[in-house]
Each structure stands twice: as structure tokens, then as C-alpha cells.
Amino acid sequence: MKLTILGGGGFRVPLVYGALLGDHAEGRVSRVTLYDTDADRLQAVARVLAEQAAGVGDAPEILATRDLDEALRGADFVFSAIRVGGLEGRAADERVALDEGVLGQETVGAGGIAYGLRTVPVAMELARRIARLAPDAWVINFTNPAGLVTEAMARHLGDRVIGICDSPVGLGRRIARALGADPDRAWIDYAGLNHLGWVRGLWINGRDELPRLLADPALLGSFEEGRLFGPDWLRSLGAIPNEYLHYYYFNREAVSAYREAGQTRGAFLREQQEGFYTRMKDPSAPPLATWDRTRAEREATYMAENRQAAGAGEREASDLESGGYEQVALALMRAVARDERTSLILDVGNRGTLPVLDADAVIEVPCLVDANGAHPVAVDPLPYHAVGLVTAVKAVERAVLEAAESGSRAAAVRAFALHPLVDSVSVARRLVEGYTKVHPGLAYLDRP
Numbered sequence: 001m002k003l004t005i006l007g008g009g010g011f012r013v014p015l016v017y018g019a020l021l022g023d024h025a026e027g028r029v030s031r032v033t034l035y036d037t038d039a040d041r042l043q044a045v046a047r048v049l050a051e052q053a054a055g056v057g058d059a060p061e062i063l064a065t066r067d068l069d070e071a072l073r074g075a076d077f078v079f080s081a082i083r084v085g086g087l088e089g090r091a092a093d094e095r096v097a098l099d100e101g102v103l104g105q106e107t108v109g110a111g112g113i114a115y116g117l118r119t120v121p122v123a124m125e126l127a128r129r130i131a132r133l134a135p136d137a138w139v140i141n142f143t144n145p146a147g148l149v150t151e152a153m154a155r156h157l158g159d160r161v162i163g164i165c166d167s168p169v170g171l172g173r174r175i176a177r178a179l180g181a182d183p184d185r186a187w188i189d190y191a192g193l194n195h196l197g198w199v200r201g202l203w204i205n206g207r208d209e210l211p212r213l214l215a216d217p218a219l220l221g222s223f224e225e226g227r228l229f230g231p232d233w234l235r236s237l238g239a240i241p242n243e244y245l246h247y248y249y250f251n252r253e254a255v256s257a258y259r260e261a262g263q264t265r266g267a268f269l270r271e272q273q274e275g276f277y278t279r280m281k282d283p284s285a286p287p288l289a290t291w292d293r294t295r296a297e298r299e300a301t302y303m304a305e306n307r308q309a310a311g312a313g314e315r316e317a318s319d320l321e322s323g324g325y326e327q328v329a330l331a332l333m334r335a336v337a338r339d340e341r342t343s344l345i346l347d348v349g350n351r352g353t354l355p356v357l358d359a360d361a362v363i364e365v366p367c368l369v370d371a372n373g374a375h376p377v378a379v380d381p382l383p384y385h386a387v388g389l390v391t392a393v394k395a396v397e398r399a400v401l402e403a404a405e406s407g408s409r410a411a412a413v414r415a416f417a418l419h420p421l422v423d424s425v426s427v428a429r430r431l432v433e434g435y436t437k438v439h440p441g442l443a444y445l446d447r448p
Contacts, residue, residue: 001029001337004071004134006126007081007143008034008064009041011273011298014048014291015326016079021056023330027338031061035071042066044280047287072133077333080126080153081142084119085439087273090266096434098259100427105258106266107145107195108247109421113400114435116145117412117442120152120404127156138336138373140164140329141347147194148397150347151362152404162332162374163347163362165194166324167242172345174223175202175240179209187343187366191354191379193390193397194347194364195244198237200380214238227312237385246306248389251421257305265305272298335369343367348374356387361394392420409445 003020005013013034020029032049036042042064053059065071072078083090093111097104104111123143130139139161141150150163168190176183181204189201189208201208213219214235220226226234228246247254258264263271276294279285300315307313334340343366350361353376357363367374382390399415402408409432416428436442 001027001076001333002031002033002074003029003060003077003079003333004033004035004075004137005079005081006035006068006071007083008071009036009038009045010081010083011045011276011291011294012081012326013045014052014288015324016329017049017060017062018052019326019330020060021052023334024058025334025338028058029060029077029333031063033071033075034062034064035066035068036064037066039066040277040281044277044287047280048291051286051288068129069133072130072137075134075137076337078130078134078137078139079142079329080123080139080149082119082122082126083143084115084122085441087266087270089118089439090115091264091270092266092438093435094258094264094266096431096438098255098264099434100431101255101259102423102427102431103247103251103255103258103421104264105244105247108244109419110416110431112145113396113412113415113419114431114439114442116148116397116400117403117415117435117445118439119143119145119149120400121444123149123152124156124404127153127161131156138162138333140332142325142329145194145397147347147362147364148400150194151360151397152401154349154360154362159349159373163194163364164325164328164332165345165347165364166328167195167244168197168199168345168364169324169328171199171225171240171242172202174225175199175210175213176204178219178223178226179204179213181209188345189366189379190345191365191382192242192363192386193393194362195242196248196389196393197242197364198239198245198382198386199241200239210240213240224312224316228306228310230310238383243303243306246303246310248420250306250309253309254306257309261305268301269298332369332374336371336373339371341368341370343377344369344374346374348376351376353377353379354382354390356382356391357394389420392418403445407444407447409447412445 093114094104097110103109141163146163153161172188173183176186187203217231220231346367366377403411417425
């Protein structure tokens, strides 16, 4: 079985390869092709992977290429983890938004819209190329904004593209551990969009244990989301939100914390990863140790501004370990390639699962996965407070898709103006102006 990783010079690729090394079953991945446009990044990541593979007799072969067609031909699975504009683009997204007093996070609010406007045209072209060169391949999308990009690619690949995210996995595991349960034996009732979902129940041995958690302030304060949102708000919701909902529920505090920070998250990651790739040009640098130190620092500082605003403290040691999206990707590939049926929270077409959205809307819900792909599981209707956010953000995503397909500047302005975290049409217009100035790739937005 052959896996192609688009964005193969990306920093998180060793997590995926490390997960593959633990799979020794028949039909496992035998070759990993790394594709990236940057030769130095490819070489650095290939060095890390080679050290990971040392001593593993059946380690997947590693190929690196800057030829996209070569990377796609013969692929059984394509893992898409591209970053259009790089971390320089992310840092610019954040700064333009913060200068207007609105959130610039890479998947939420103005920053997420700007990232989507840059990424969707590229993702759709990739999807067309995959459909032509590897029509039987399954595409696993981790490119952010993951739900929006998955929906864009699905217009050319249908149900053969599936989005993944590690946020629901981490949330479910933290809740299960707080309840003293085995996370692998719990069923998580989760529904929403990517980075916009809620756990409404956690079933263990046929019993929903979430009410017990919500009734116990000490248990609620024992894990990250409990400290981030506060026990009172969680009890009021009757659910545990995805961590990204902190940007919505505590927007003023989040924007203030990000504006007061010494540098944005994108700028921090840009400097950190530039340092990593520079160090990796030294042949004497230990690849795996260099990468792991950088990864640990990255994980420890994740959402640091939000935790500071909420007084949530440092991240737990268990949250700094790997085992997130790379394990989801491996489980997904096993289920499809070997019919090892499993249940996973994934980004897939709605197909009537959430009645407030149309059939083609990509949502994030539990799915049963087998050789025929991912099948969303029926879930209870969303409460009205969630319906409002989900439908508003889906309207934004659709405006982004319209702008990307038609080049309509008016659709781009509408995307910003309709977002719950952008408070003025005038601000929306200025954001479009600001982003088109700093991102040459948005020159396609030239229609009225």
C-alpha cells in the first residue's frame, strides 16, 4: 500500500510516519512518498524519518519528490497537509485581523477566512489532479481550515475525501480520563463543524456519564476544557465545547490577549520552524532529537494566550504526547484498506445527519468506517445555541467557496461580514483590502 503526503516537508510528518512504523500487519503501508515544493524542508524531514526507521526491518520506504504528478501516480492514500503561503502567510493573517481589532486565528474568524481564500483554489486544483492521476486513491485531508477544505475537495472527489482533526479525539480522551474511564472504550456523542463542535454525551458500558461530570466541579476543573471555559459555563451549556469555541464564548478576552502578546502564534511558529530547518542543514545535528525538542515546545505553547486569559495554567503532560491526528489517520487507512471496521470522529458530507444543513455540507461527527469509506452516525439534533453558530459559520464557508470559484470580491466581503466574530461590514471591507495587499495570491478576487 502506497501513501503520498502532500506537504511532506511539513513539521508534523514524523508523527504520521512514527504511527506507520507500529503497523506490522499484512497490507500495511510499504512506501511513503513525500511531496513538497521546498527541497530543504524535504531533506530535513527525510532525515528525521530515516532515523525513525533505523532498526525497523519492515519500515516503509521513503521517497521524496518535488514533482506532484510523480507523487500522485500509484498512490492508494493521499494525505493532504499543505500550507498555502507558509507560516509567513499565517502571521500576516493574524496581524491584519488584529490591526482591525478582530480575531486572526488560522481557522477561526477573519484569519480563518483569509487562510481559506488562499487555500481553497489550490486544494480544488489538487483534487482535480488527484481525480485524474490517482482516481482510486482515498484522500485524507488535514489541511486547515479542515472542514472548508474538505468540502471544497469533495466537489471533485466526492466521498473519497475525508477530513480529520485531533481536537475531538483529545477532548474525548480528556473527558474519559476525568471520569476514570478507558478512552478507547468510550463512545463520544459529538456533533458540529470542524473546530466548532460539542460533546453532548460520553457513553461507557451503556451509560451516559457526562451528567456525572457536569455535576462535579472538581472533576470539571481537572482537565483542560474545564479550566478553559469554567465549570459554571459548562453546566449552563450542558455540554463540553471543543477548545476552539473559547474564541467565540470569550472573544473579547481572547482578542485582548492576542493583541497584548509579544508576537502572534504564527510569528512564533515561523521563527521556531525556521530555526529547526536551519539547524537541520548541519549534517551533525541529531535529526530526531532536534525535531522532538521543537515539537515539545510547540505543543507546550499551544493556545497559550487563551489559557492565560482564562487563568487555566499550563497544559497537562498527557496533552503534550503524540497520538492525535496521526493515530486517526492510521485507523482510517486500516479501516478502508483492510476493512478493520472502527468508529472515528471525522469531517464528512452531512447526508441528512444534521437536518439544519444540506446534504453536501461537511460536518464533524462520529462515523463508522469500513472498506466503503466513512458513514456518519445518526446524532441528536443540535440545540438552538449550537444551530445558530453552525449555520452562521457554514454560510461563511459557502461564501468563501463562492469567492474562490468565481473570483467575486463581493462574496469575499460577505464571508467576512457574516462571520459572528467580525462586527461590521465596514471592517469586512477593510479586511479584504488588507489581505489582498499582503497576499498576492488573492489577486483573483477582482470581480465585483
